[in-house]
Amino acid sequence: MNNIPLAEEHRMLQIQILRHNPSALLCDSDKGSHLQTFEVEEALGMTLFIALNEIREEQDPSLQFDFVCRAGICGSCGMIINGRPGLACRTLTKDLPDVIVLAPLPGFELIGDLSVNTGKWMRGMSEHLETWVHNQELEEINIDVIEERMEPRLAEQIYELERCIECGCCIAACGTTQMREEFVGAAGLNQIARFRLDPRDKRSDADYYELIGNDAGVFGCMTLLGCEDMCPKNLPLATQIAFLRRRMAMTTG
Amino acid sequence: MNRKLNLWPARLDLLQSLSGLALVVFVWCHMFFESSILLGKDAMLWVTKMFEGEHFFGEPYPLLVSAIAGIIFLLVALHAILALRKFPSSYRQYHRFHLHMNGLHHSDTTLWYLQVITGFLLFFLASTHLYTVLVQPDNIGPYASSDRIWSGRFWIMYALLLLSAHLHAGAGAYRLAMKWGPASLTGSKAARHKLKTAMWCIIGFFLILGAASLATYMKLGYDHRDHIGERYMPSSHQVQQE
Numbered sequence: 001m002n003n004i005p006l007a008e009e010h011r012m013l014q015i016q017i018l019r020h021n022p023s024a025l026l027c028d029s030d031k032g033s034h035l036q037t038f039e040v041e042e043a044l045g046m047t048l049f050i051a052l053n054e055i056r057e058e059q060d061p062s063l064q065f066d067f068v069c070r071a072g073i074c075g076s077c078g079m080i081i082n083g084r085p086g087l088a089c090r091t092l093t094k095d096l097p098d099v100i101v102l103a104p105l106p107g108f109e110l111i112g113d114l115s116v117n118t119g120k121w122m123r124g125m126s127e128h129l130e131t132w133v134h135n136q137e138l139e140e141i142n143i144d145v146i147e148e149r150m151e152p153r154l155a156e157q158i159y160e161l162e163r164c165i166e167c168g169c170c171i172a173a174c175g176t177t178q179m180r181e182e183f184v185g186a187a188g189l190n191q192i193a194r195f196r197l198d199p200r201d202k203r204s205d206a207d208y209y210e211l212i213g214n215d216a217g218v219f220g221c222m223t224l225l226g227c228e229d230m231c232p233k234n235l236p237l238a239t240q241i242a243f244l245r246r247r248m249a250m251t252t253g
Numbered sequence: 254m255n256r257k258l259n260l261w262p263a264r265l266d267l268l269q270s271l272s273g274l275a276l277v278v279f280v281w282c283h284m285f286f287e288s289s290i291l292l293g294k295d296a297m298l299w300v301t302k303m304f305e306g307e308h309f310f311g312e313p314y315p316l317l318v319s320a321i322a323g324i325i326f327l328l329v330a331l332h333a334i335l336a337l338r339k340f341p342s343s344y345r346q347y348h349r350f351h352l353h354m355n356g357l358h359h360s361d362t363t364l365w366y367l368q369v370i371t372g373f374l375l376f377f378l379a380s381t382h383l384y385t386v387l388v389q390p391d392n393i394g395p396y397a398s399s400d401r402i403w404s405g406r407f408w409i410m411y412a413l414l415l416l417s418a419h420l421h422a423g424a425g426a427y428r429l430a431m432k433w434g435p436a437s438l439t440g441s442k443a444a445r446h447k448l449k450t451a452m453w454c455i456i457g458f459f460l461i462l463g464a465a466s467l468a469t470y471m472k473l474g475y476d477h478r479d480h481i482g483e484r485y486m487p488s489s490h491q492v493q494q495e
Contacts, residue, residue, distance in 0.1 A: 080356065083355075084359075175353055175354065178349045180346075213258065213259070213262055214262045215262060219265070219266040223431050223432040225359075225431065229359060230359075242432060242433055242434045246433060249267050
């Protein structure tokens, strides 16, 4: 039996992209921000990542968007797809209507078109929340000695939270972050939950309270649950935030 | 290292949730008491007398009702001032939230905004209702309440209050469960789905119960419109008088 699909009619997709190039503001070529429509013929198994590359290669080489891994691991291609944040490389065009509207993730510095500087935001968050192992003994550690063993179950729990790829979708999906830029968002709170689990990090709950025990931290979360529902890695963000909220509410001076 | 943590953000967050929980429990219990009219005028009178302490002290003390209303008023004020911190507070914040919500089509985000709107309405509606009970505690009963609702045209306010309070309370109870656990403990989508279905069922149940009792009060008030001010006599008394 011949199962090879024959050439068949494919949909013609209308991809509308919010174009804006902040660095072109001073040039004569600046057109301001506008929606530009591109037509792309859908192919079998086509992802938005493939469609965008096709547009850039065949229609407009000036189109800016980010990607590295094309497999949902690097977190570079986060964008707003028909109003919702998602990864372009993990979004199949067959799941979308004929008209697809793409916009950059809000809340991050715009580089141009669909490209945003999530790295800058994540680094700021990381420095603010000190998302690294705090342990004074580490300074005198003998690197020739084998590391202390960790229970596989605990290692798995840490790894589960470590799966965050910092794509920024949870930040773009969060109504609180959209209103209040100082809020650290689910990506930040997830990091705190991750280091709190790690036995190599010697910080106490009081130390964590100093970082997230305020309205820019865990108490700022209004439980709108956009982060939980739109995380491309399906991280248990609501569970982690509820856990931190309970721990921080029980913290004493 | 000895340091002083500022525990107020934690306390305020906890207080907001606890005051909300207490109000949800109150509103849901309140519905069963006020809907006693569906069982008849005598049943409603019995509940009224119970809150006035007549079953315990032998004679009614309407001030007890005022006291409950006063406590609830304070609780509402506390919850309102704490919840106000979460409201959008500038044009820019409203604008950004609207853009976000309209694009996202995410039910929990929209539900939160519904809580902002109903919360705002409740500032006025709950205050009006509580003030009436606070200053006229003796003006509750099968005919007294029905006259207020129909001839006093309070039914408009009560209909809006019913809708706002139950949407706000139901959504608030669901959010509380997700905010502190236990619903978010497992992270299971199925558990959350069940909880949300339960929330809509509870909201639906109380709206139907409330609408049925409001309609009953309106009908009683309409029939009693020519005798405003007259108090209901329990049917046992009526039999004795005959």
